[in-house]
Amino acid sequence: MLDVAATAGVSVATVSAAVNGTAPVSSELRGRIENAIAAIGYKRNAVARSLKTGATKTIGLVIADITNPFFTDVVAVIQDVLHRAGYAVMLCCTDEDPEQQEEQISLLLDRMVDGLIIAPAGNDHALERVLQRAGIPTVLIDRISHGIAADAVVLDNQRAVQDAIDYLVGLGHRRIGYISGSLDTSTGLGRLAGYCGALENAGIQHDDALVRIGNFREKDAYNAAMQLLVMPERPSAIFSANNLMVIGVMKAIRDMGLRCPDDISVSSFDDFPWADVFQPNLTTIAQPVQAIGEHAAQLILDRLADRSDRPPRQIVLAGRLTIRASCRPFSAPEAR
Amino acid sequence: MLDVAATAGVSVATVSAAVNGTAPVSSELRGRIENAIAAIGYKRNAVARSLKTGATKTIGLVIADITNPFFTDVVAVIQDVLHRAGYAVMLCCTDEDPEQQEEQISLLLDRMVDGLIIAPAGNDHALERVLQRAGIPTVLIDRISHGIAADAVVLDNQRAVQDAIDYLVGLGHRRIGYISGSLDTSTGLGRLAGYCGALENAGIQHDDALVRIGNFREKDAYNAAMQLLVMPERPSAIFSANNLMVIGVMKAIRDMGLRCPDDISVSSFDDFPWADVFQPNLTTIAQPVQAIGEHAAQLILDRLADRSDRPPRQIVLAGRLTIRASCRPFSAPEAR
DNA sequence: TGACATATTCGAAACGTTTAGATTAGCTTC
């Protein structure tokens, strides 16, 4: 900028004013400055700018797993909206590990991000303290962390799972296996509550043995499903609490020599773009990823715009049960 | 940091030395400083640090589409390696649009990233100039851009596709449809060359009408496949040049009332984690995503470590044809 | 013509670090 000022024969203050349009500059000087900029190939140094202004125009985005299509779908729309608003996005993954989460958030805070969008892993109170201290706008997505009073956009997980289980019950299923996500997350908890609620409504006795923890991971879900499938009286249907886990469930079913939906019905949280064209065509709960992303981005932009301390807003969206062909009416097992 | 220095009763230089370990500090002062840091809750300001040192410890990562599982797999391992080395990653998406690409790169350059990992969109010479001017270490992944002399890690696309087409030819197929990616990319070109090469080797006359551009996008691929399927003498097999497009191909097949593999064989570039458990079990070319990511990260770290101007290294990896059940031996159409 | 408002432009002090070079203190060594 000094070089520009020198070749244009003006002061740096004027260059700054011209570049940012923060103060009137005569067209004469503006012309000279623009020429100088073009000649030198000057680019404003965002780091120095950030140091002075205290704003990096960057948002930190913390999710569990970049390999999970649900998160990437949401990330894609968040990025889109924020870029349009002049913000860059710094993406970090926690692998569902609270310790890594803290590390990543610390890294983002070091870099002075202006705001944070987080899908919290675990239910650590550490997060609460860290965010308190950071004192920057934060919005929670997908999951909420107990005790953190922040803007959030989440799904009505309980309602959504209840719909799915109701559907299975309606097909006559009574012994329904449930592969749960980590119970350290609000999603894990909420979805399980939906399962339990639906069973209770239907007057079906809850059987602890039918609920297994898959930690939202394919591998863990595979093992969990295996345990379900080797039971003497195995479930006639299995519900998986997310997209990654249902792959594990399907692999377990295959490895046990069973077929879906002939031998066992399967349904899961999160939709797949290919579900319509690959068999079994999975019956899923589709999340409104577009809406989730847009709301999250908008919430953070609002907070960034007016620093007013309006009370946190929680946006709750609904999942949509998408019935395909992976669930069959219950039929008594012939000879197991 | 001044606060820390003040409460510890030392100079900022000493605090800096203690924090960074760049100069010896007596254990006496080190203790006082550590206490002061704990008391105040001091965190080093990375922005100021970057301004002074000229390094942001951040790598820009530019890909086409965060929604594409191939890219996210690669991104995941790159992030992992770079984080371990103390670098943050800033992820940007171009949507295969050279203009957006330039914008995103500009944004990263503004923020003074220390290096760039790019899967270039288009074959613009603009990119070349921009990178030249930026003068920071760059590694290209997945695709190479003509005329850019940079480190790169790519696949032997031609060889890989040739293997797949050889396989189809071996099954007796003669009219093989090809859904191509954008021919502005080296991957689009290389994969098409593999198709053409295999056909030539087999002595099969090339038919332009069998090659359609799907631009690596599901939607475009759907339309492209539709054109193939309404031909009077439609192909008996279709190869899709990436993962997103094969979904479009399958949808087209379904919408035409056909079945895979009964009526038509399908194969594609890029593997799916669920391909083993959903029918038709796709025969695919799996890319070594782990290796791609590790090499890319290592190349950039090497460049960052020694600024030596060693000639660019190009790492070429091999794809692996994974035969499943989506291709059948050719049988003459009965009554089409 | 002098006083005053208005419109531009400029000088210089931040922002929070790093770091080269100066300073000081404490030891050796002759």
Add this chain to the structure above:
DNA sequence: GAAGCTAATCTAAACGTTTCGAATATGTCA
């Protein structure tokens, strides 16, 4: 005991911006 080292610490100048208040120029009005 002076000279010379070494080790630890400090002072102060950067890094490239933004921004406040001062300075300058131009025009207007009495």
